[in-house]
Every structure is written in C-alpha cells, then in structure tokens.
C-alpha cells in the first residue's frame with residue numbers, strides 16, 4: 001500500500017465549523033476523499049478541502065449509505081493510495097459507529113487514526129449554559145443513547161436516582177417515555193430538565209423545565225438535540241439572572257434600543 005494511504009476517523013463537533021479541531025482541518029486540507037455525515041456543514045467542508053466529498057449520512061428523502069458500504073469505500077480508496085477522511089458529527093467514538101469503522105479498517109490492514117471531536121454530549125449543554133458537572137450539584141455525568149428503552153433501563157437500574165447528571169442523545173423523539181422511565185427508576189418528577197437542539201448552529205433552541213414536563217415540551221419539528229436531566233440545569237437560569245443584573249448595572253447596554261434579553265453562551 002502506498003505510504004501516504006491512511007484513513008482518518010475525524011470528529012466534526014456539534015455543527016459550527018469553528019469547533020473543528022486544528023488537526024481535523026489539517027486532515028481535510030490533505031485529503032483526497034471525504035465521506036461525511038449528514039449533520040456536517042457541507043459548505044464549510046468545500047471551503048477547506050479540494051477532496052472529493054460524499055455525504056454518506058441520512059438526508060431528506062434519501063437513506064444513509066449502509067455501514068458495510070462505507071467500510072468498503074474507505075478500504076478501497078485507501079488501497080488505491082488515497083488519503084481518506086471519514087468525517088463524523090461530534091466525536092467519532094461517541095454513538096457514531098466509529099469503533100466499528102476502526103475495527104473494519106484494522107481487519108483489512110489499513111493504517112488509520114482517530115482525530116477526536118467535540119462531542120455534543122458535553123458541547124450542547126455547555127453552549128446552553130449548562131455545565132454537565134458542577135461543584136455541589138453533580139460530580140459526574142452519564143451519557144446515554146435514548147433510542148433503545150431496554151438499554152436505558154439497564155443503565156438506570158445501576159445508578160442511584162438523582163446522583164448524577166444524565167445526558168441523552170438520540171432521545172428527543174422519545175422524551176416523554178424517557179422521562180417516565182427515569183421517574184419509574186426513582187428520579188424525582190421535579191428534577192430540572194432541558195432540551196438543547198441544533199447546538200452551535202443558527203437554529204439553536206433550548207427549553208428548560210421539570211422532568212415531568214419533558215414529554216409536553218414542544219421542540220422544533222425534526223430538530224436534532226440532547227436531553228439533560230439533573231440539578232445542573234439550574235445553572236443556566238442562574239447565569240441568565242446574573243448576566244441580566246450585570247447588564248442592568250451597565251447602563252450603556254441597558255439603554256441600547258432593541259437589546260436582546262436572550263442570553264447566549266456559545267459566542268462572545
């Protein structure tokens with residue numbers, strides 16, 4: 001196999017290309033072929049790379065490319081001496097099937113590397129002003145895939161209720177059932193909860209309330225998002241209160257016509 005041939009399994013973070021790592025950008029600049037997921041910003045990608053780019057994720061009216069086909073495409077291109085980037089949302093090893101892709105490459109004898117990305121499990125709450133750990137509120141956090149209720153049950157059975165923050169990916173559609181599962185496992189219905197959709201994009205949307213209100217919360221149709229359950233959600237409200245009172249003290253800000261009351265934490 002030619003020396004340059006290599007597959008990079010690269011994390012693209014939650015959506016905003018500003019959150020791509022320096023190494024991710026370098027690999028994209030050097031790439032001959034990029035296979036990217038649906039949530040990746042395709043315009044930003046084309047600005048960074050001259051490689052051939054194919055979306056292999058699920059897009060409107062089109063199914064995703066089967067996993068086996070993605071393995072075959074990566075292996076074939078690497079054998080032809082191409083530098084391949086497999087660009088995945090968030091971090092490639094967090095619910096992204098990156099482990100399966102690494103195993104397929106290893107089995108085929110293809111040199112590969114992992115370029116970690118900013119996972120939405122931490123970034124989406126963070127951009128909404130919710131730290132997943134906070135002294136006195138949560139000293140740990142649990143990241144779960146919310147689309148299979150049996151595996152959620154198994155994990156919740158092994159955790160003391162209200163002892164950690166819970167972040168659920170792929171769970172917005174089933175948020176009512178997931179909230180009921182938590183309550184059935186002993187979590188207080190009054191536990192603070194949040195939904196953060198499309199974090200780091202112009203469509204970012206956040207709801208906060210109680211665990212027992214999660215099912216009734218109306219999120220934007222079709223939006224991708226994470227659920228956050230735990231006392232840490234209160235930090236977002238505390239930050240908003242603190243920011244508003246600081247803004248009131250700063251008359252220059254308070255007197256600006258049309259000044260936005262909505263507090264954003266993603267960008268300064």
Ligand SMILES: C[S@@+](CC[C@H](N)C(=O)[O-])C[C@H]1O[C@@H](n2cnc3c(N)ncnc32)[C@H](O)[C@@H]1O
Nearest residue numbers: 014090091094096119120169170198199225226
């Ligand atoms: C297949 S998982 C991939 C997770 C990814 N590997 C990571 O580390 O974040 C897709 C899930 O990530 C979450 N997600 C992806 N992008 C998001 C964003 N911009 N805002 C909120 N959640 C997002 C949603 O829960 C979505 O269902």
